[in-house]
Amino acid sequence: MNLPDDLKYTKEHEWCRMKGKRATVGITDHAQSSLGDIVYVELPEVGDVVKKGESFGVVESTKAVSELFAPVSGKVVEVNDPLADAPETINEDPYEEGWMIQVEVSDEKELAGLLDAASYGKFVEEEQA
Amino acid sequence: MRYHPHTEGDVREMLEAAGAKSLDDLFRSIPAPLRLNRPLELPPPADEITLFSELRRLAARDDVQHPPFVGAGAYPHHVPPVVDQLLLRGEFFTAYTPYQPEISQGTLQALFEWQTFVCLLTGLEVANASMYDGASATAEAVLMATRITGRSKVVVSAAVHPEYRKVLATYLRSSGDRIVTVPFGPDGRTDLAALSAAVDEETAAVVVGYPNFLGVVDAVPEAAAAAHAKGALCISVTTEAVALGLLQGPGALGADAAVGTFQSFGNPVSFGGPAPGFFALREEHLRQMPGRVCGATVDKLGRRGFVLTLSTREQHIRRERATSNICTNAGLCALASTIHLALLGKKGLAELARVNYARGRLLSEAMERQGFRRVFSGPAFNELAFEVGDAEGVVERLASRGIAAGAPLARFYPDDPKLRGALLCVATELHAPELIDLFAKAVRS
Amino acid sequence: MANPTGWKPDVQAGVAHAAQEEVGLGHATRGLAFEEGLLFERGSRGRTGVSLPPRGSDADPAREIPVALLRPEVEGLPEVGELEVVRHFTRLSTWNWGIDTGFYPLGSCTMKYNPRSSEALARLPGFAELHPLAPPSMAQGALELMYRLERALSEISGFATTTLAPAAGAQGELCGLMVIRAYHVARGNPRKKVLIPDTAHGTNPASSALNGYQVVPVKSGEDGRLHPEAVRAAMDEDVAAIMITNPNTLGIFESHIAEIADVVHAKGGLVYGDGANMNALLGVARPGDMGFDVMQFNLHKTFATPHGGGGPGSGPVAVKEQLAPFLPLPLVVREGDRYRLVTDPAERPRSIGKLREFWGNFGMFVRAWALIRELGPEGLRRAAELAVLNANYARALLKDAYDLPYATDSLHEVVFSDKNLKPTGVTTMDVAKRLIDHGFHPPTVYFPLVVHGALMIEPTETESKETIERFCAAMRDIAEEAAVRPEAVKAAPVKPVRARLDETRAARKPVLRWTPGMKVE
Structure with a gap:
């Protein structure tokens, strides 16, 4: 399981990378591999406001639909539009090219509630057991 | 029993293998008080000869000696024998939904062809694998429009089939969506001024018939423009799909969705069902389309093949958040339509539509010769309403002569005094010119 | 190994290598198969496969219908002769699996033999060519058949009355829930939730949602059954109904059904029965006798009307007396020795209305009745x-x-x-x-x-x-x-x-219809 150390994770299998006040958000390697081939992704638009723990979009494989939950609250400032035509990027490169949205974080205190790589890895193992 | 292959010996051996003492013992998990302790009260078993004589006797009590002169949502057309003989290939009619695509390519390719026919005839970009019928297809299209627009009002022409409007009302009862019905004018077309006035920023969809229930070719381009001006969708409803061999596809006229039934292609009227509902749509709304859909792909060896696709919209995956609860649809009826449309082809469909138009004119002339004027002045296809005075009386009188005469419009529009004596009649390729003349005379005397 | 039948898997003698020998245990060989393109890719300009009568009038549509609404032909339609059509669909059929081809043990779908008698009878002109708006005096045979089928289904399921209208099982569910909703509304409160066990078909939650109900899942026990305690814990006066398939989709009889029904009824809720698995109970037990208030049939499962590659189905809904006033129209009634359809809401003011055009999938009624009549x-x-x-x-x-x-x-x-x-x-x-x-x-x-x-x-x-x-x-x-x-x-x-088909490709780049020059690679 590929879990970069510089990221924060959620129990809903999203990751979040902070740069200043800006968070880049995607789904984890574990999430993409359990979903299988991703065929469709529905993302918010720039300017939309997302709220921590609430749904901001949907990813679909041929057999499953999964909601995307925001790891942090804030305004969407960038969306990875090319995913619409190439959702397979999420399978191929979940942490870099497969990022989904960038959010201007409204409350940095929320970051404290997120998991680090080690605790997320442990969480996934327990979930599978 | 010819359908139950088990010999007594088989039953004995199988029970032993299954560790059960008797057939009754197999049901031991059903608590005794919940079991039925008597035989069902039904007629005793019938052998095949008795069965046929009984059902033939029943069928003979239905009077079908003449082709009906009533359409009103179910159209009498010739079904070429090729259609039924191919439908009876067991590989088609005894198959289920193509869950295993490798051994369902026949059904799947035929569905792909059906979807293509629906798109070509409606002038729209995508279509699903069929709906239960035209009425529920209309209701599902409206529900879809409310999802797409996030609005809750729907403006429906009174000239849309009254049964379809009733079904729509049933489907919308629990959603809180509102239906506003706009009247039709003396030409039988939707009253465009009333329509424009009714459409507002709350409107999800405008629904018009094409041709409409009154047999009139309604003003789809104008209705679409009125819908689009306020950001609503335009849904066109077609019950007599043969008309699409003469008329422009509604998609080319601005409709965003086209629904209805393809019963006219390859499906007998069969006392009202089954028949294939169709659902066509602009591609941008594809993800909101209800029902199953077939798509092309390749197999592991790179050969073209077909699968059911985009199934994440559907109930078996999305459950309570699905675009619809529809599961089984009308696959075999859609196949019948596909075969009939294949036989017709470009030339045949164009000609069939023109024969139907011509027969409508013959009916109109024959009725006028008997002194019955047309109720609506708008352009018609093969179905027309005539002022006959006592419409119910005419229907009753002609029934005694073995003719299903037409649909009295007062049944559907009881509050419209202008329609009190109106009889809606159809003439198709089944109604030879001489028969049409005889019919008009019979209505008179 | 306990094997009382004496049958043994013959691993050595060709069975394990069945594929190599090209004969499977179901006796499948590779056979003779043809490649067959799309209709739209064959034919030649000017061909047709129909024989049409002369028009009989030379009236020009353009004199009546606005020219902008006319088209000379539908572009893209194929041009093929009758033999080409016959061969095309015959070849397609050989790519298909049907019950007629071989064993079809598709769970929950009840793929039983579709009797040829039923097919022949449904095609009798008196049934197939009867117009739904033919006056009742011209349709007494069809109406009597509907009446008899309605009575038979009510007796088989143990309910007071049955509507034949719903077009398929899922529409039957929708109908049943609408009836339940109407019943609660009539008592002053539509309620908010429907309980659905985790073994349910996906149509159950979807049908509930279409009725504006929130779905509350209920877990089944370790024995695969639903237990009264689980229902009791989820049950309150906001629950409109519970939807239970019995036997459930594990093929297990819900033996606590009577107690579960009591729990639900005690709080004013109703018990909906998904009749998809009714085949297990025919003549043995009746949902109406075990606490269900409403259930839908699937005539294409239980009564062998053909599945048709995905329909048409038919989903009659049977109800207890107290729910009968809410059933959709039409209802078929007998008056003396005459039969008629009740279609006027004035006669049934509490009816939920209409669910589909006309009277139901009548062609399926003939087939189902024929089977019931033959089996007794x-x-x-x-x-x-x-x-x-x-x-x-x-x-x-x-x-x-x-x-x-x-x-x-x-x-x-x-x-x-x-x-x-x-x-x-x-x-x-x-x-x-x-x-x-x-x-x-x-x-x-x-x-x-x-x-x-x-x-x-x-x-x-x-x-x-x-x-x-x-x-x-x-x-x-x-x-x-x-x-x-x-x-x-x-x-x-x-x-x-x-071979296995690429479903991912189909979903990522949907190609849902033929277009000129279409290539799928």
């Missing part, structure tokens, strides 16, 4: 008995080869899983595809969701002992093959006209 009370009960016997026989022949997640008694279907195959890397999907090479339609796979890697087998009563033995031999053969040659299982199917 004894034959219907025999059908249930043999359906349950067949499922239990399959269970006995497979239980030591595949994991049986629930040891509870099975009725008409049995659910296995791919758990034992895990070390080999072979999955349920692989088993399903390998069965095709042997000449069997796979069972329902990956459903119900409560079983990981489910294989849900429903043989139905019309299959013989030998067919079930051959199918189980193939299942066992695949389990053994998985241990020694998993790659062969994973490569399946090799015999059909197409």
